[in-house]
Amino acid sequence: MPPRRHEQRNAQQATEVFVNPYTFVPFFEPGNDFRRAPAGHHALNDDCYLGEVTVALTAKAPLLLRGITQENAESFPRRGDLPFIPASSLAGVVRSLHELIAGGCLRVFDDEFTPGYRDLASSRGKDWRLVRVAEVDASGRPTTLSVCEEAVWVPARLLAQVLGGPDNVVSGARVDVINVTAADRVSFGQNNNQQVTRLEATRGPRDQNPQIVPGGGSVVLVTDAGARKNYKSFYCATGKLTDKTAALTDDAWSNFLISIADTDDMRIARGAQQLRPDAPVKKLVKYVYGEKGPEPVGYRHEARPRLFPGQVLWAKVDNTQSVVNELALAAIWRHPGKYPARKRVPEALLPCRDPDELCPTCRIFGSADTMGGDKEARQRSYRGHVCFSDALPEGEVTTRPFRLPPLGSPRPGAGQFYLTTPVSGAASGTPLREWGSPAADKEDRPRRLNGRKQYWLTRRAQDRPFFRVDGEFRGTMASDGEAVESGAAFTFTVRFDGLTTAEIGGLLAALSPRLALPGRGALGIAVGGGRPLGFGTCSTEVVELSVESAGSRYLADAPPALEPADAVAAFREAAPPEVRDTWPLVAKALRMDQVDPADVWYPPKAGIPADRLSPADLEPGFEFWNQSRGLKHLTRGPDRLRQLPKLEEKDQELPVRTPKDRGKPW
Incomplete structure (x- = not known):
């Protein structure tokens, strides 16, 4: 067997490519008979059966699960000292695979999701003003906002001097800004053909210098230093309060919530269950003025x-200064994309809601209408026909702890990877990667999501970058977990009731995909967490299938002679052509070691070394995202849109991008 590509490099070399941890199986267009009434639970029909499937599951890579109680949230679930895989985890995995193989709806899908994006550096415009929250309702939505005059930018060091130190430079602090005139207006920079101008309170050569005194009619806004270049001055915006007040529109509040949803603040707060505090949460801001390192600015x-x-x-205030149409936490902040997720998938694949009209998966696993909105108290859910047991270990199973790197929520707003791309090149103004980019999205035809997301499965976990790291990941979002070792074996059962032969075959295909999918190579499933890191690859095998009819169950008739292969053949024959057409790609997505494990990582900041790694070697590479978003720059030229390789492509590698690659072709 020839050496794997990464083994051909010596320990000092670093590959200049990576393979993204996930890919997408394209959506299919359902036919007219996609949804129909399920069998029901009132009787066992002549062509329906009940029975039990026994399944053997083997971990081909370390299997990471979290505890099911608060007391042992970081530990692998246990019954006493016995590790086990909860039935709920197995049911979720198998249902997801059934949706993929049998062609089900998008059951776990936030159809209202719309991403938020960082603003490009440009002038806010005269209709943007600082506002101070005057009143809020019980949910924390502002009902009255006090509007300020045009903002004056004041050096943070001067504010600290006036207010008695950085500890007193806090958003909402009060000062008086005196002797600022039009002569203090400065212009600087030029990005995307926009000149940035603003009033600055700096000490100039004039007879009457601007003055800042504590306490008074202006409020201070302190913002994060993350987007600012080091070794310059740090300014805070101040605004003089007026007697004018404004109300907030519904769209402004909705867009504000979308914009903040993906921020680091929100991700950390979400993980710590601190999303709705009783008071504003202050955070210290530091800035690097010089070689001494970061200094406190304020809060x-x-x-x-x-x-x-x-x-x-x-806030963006209308001409009458009575209505606020947009909110932002900083002068360069975030804005929402356009066209929510429901407009970016085939409409027929949206989650089932009517219990009399269910997709192939909901007819077996059940359906719950979580949308609400009905005035009548009607039950619009359907109980499933399958029941999973916990997976219990066969023989001795050992576990070990892991320190996991920060893993945030998925970011579908990265249109380079998540959206189909009928456009190429770069655009002025709004990057092509954004949901709602006017150069790429049309209101009647927004670009679709690429498909159902699948993480690459790899058996050689020792080759994955995470498992080659020497040292410990640190940071607020790093976490601890426990995994069973590769090779651990488990057994579980699935009981079913009221399924046809073809539906039994579909269930078997989801339990062991190799029974139904075409092509060569070992197929697997992914169980548990940490899949981007290389955890969770498992193989499954149907050990036993027992089937009964109504006659054999209640009248002592002979049970049906149904072999797994016969049931799967019936499923394959009954599957619609548009679903069968996706199976070669489904098989590719589930094939173990389809890609080189050594290169599977999110975009890194530099090439990944071939041998042992440090946590720093795997730091995120923001240059890749910046240089692939499809934006024309005034100075350095275009950053062309670069899409994730399609699943049907043989080569899944992407190049690593560093600052020296800016402006260079891909």
Whole structure:
């Protein structure tokens, strides 16, 4: 067997490519008979059966699961000292595979999701003003906002000097800004053909210098230093309060919530279950003025889905200054994309809601209408026909702890990977990667999501970058977990009731995909967490199938002679052509070691070394995202849109991008 590509490099070399941890199986267009009434539970029809499937599961890579109680949330689930896989985990995995193989609806799908994006550096415009929250409702939505005059930018060091130190430079602090005139307006930079101008309170050569005194009619806004270049001055915006107030529109509040949803503040708060505090959450801001390192600037307020009286924000105010149409936490902040997820998938694949009209998966696993909105108290759910047991170990199973790197929520807003791309090149203004980019999305035809997301399965976990790291991942979002070792074996059962022969075959195909899918190579399933890191690859085998009819169950008739292969053959024959057409790609997505495990990682900041790694070797590479978003720059030229390789492509590798690659062709 020839050496794998990464083995051909010596320990000092680093590959300049990576393979993204996930790919997409394209959606299919359902036919007219996609949804129909299920069998029901009132009787066992002549062509329906009940029975039990016994399945053997073997971990081909370490299998990571979290505890099912708060007391042992970081440990593998146990019954006493016995590790086991909860039935709920297995049911979720198998249902997801059934949706993929049998062609089910998108059951776990946030059809209202719309991403938020960072603003490009440009002037806000005269209709943007600082506002101070005056009143809020019980949910934390502002009901009254006090509008300020045009903002004046004040050096943070000067504010600290006036207010008695950085500890007193807090968003909402009060000062008086005196002697600022039009002569203090400065212009600088030029990005995307926009000149940035603003009033600055700096010490100039004029007879009457601007003055800052504590206490008074202006409020201070402190924002994060993350997007600012080091070794320059750090300014905070101030706004003089007026007697004008404005109300907030529904769209402005909705878009604000979308914009903050993907921020680091929100991700950390979500993990710590601190999304709705009782007061603004202050966070220290530091800035690197010189070689001495970061110095304290002051305290900003973290992003949260509720606001409090006294908080200061930017707002886009209408001409009458009575209505706020947009909110932002900083001058360069975030904005929502357009066209929610429901408009980016085949409409027929949206989650089932009517219990009399169910997709192939909901007819077997059940359906729950979680949308609400009905005035009548009607039951619009359907109980499934399958029941899973816990998976219990066969023989001795050992576990070991792991320190896991920060893993945030998926980011479907990265249109380079998540959206189909009928456009190429770069655009001025709004990057092509964004949901709603006017150069790429049309209102009647928004670009679709690429398909159903699948993580690559690899058996050689020792080759994956995460398992080659020497050292410990640190940071607020790093976490601990426990996994069973590769080779651990488990057995579980699935009981079914009221399924046809073809439906039994579909269940078997989801339990062991190799029974139904075409092609060569070992197929697997993914169980548990940490899949982007290389955890969770498992093989499954149907050990036994027992089937009964109504006659054999209740009248002592002979049970049906149904072999797994016969049931799967019936499923294959009954599957619609549009579903069968996806099976070669489904098989490719589930094939173990389809890609080189050594290169499977999110875009890194530099090439991945071939041998042992440090946590720093796997730090995120933001240059890849910046250089692939499809944006024309005034100075360095275009950053062309670069799409994730399609599943049907043989080569799944992508190049690593570093700052020296800016402006260079892909």
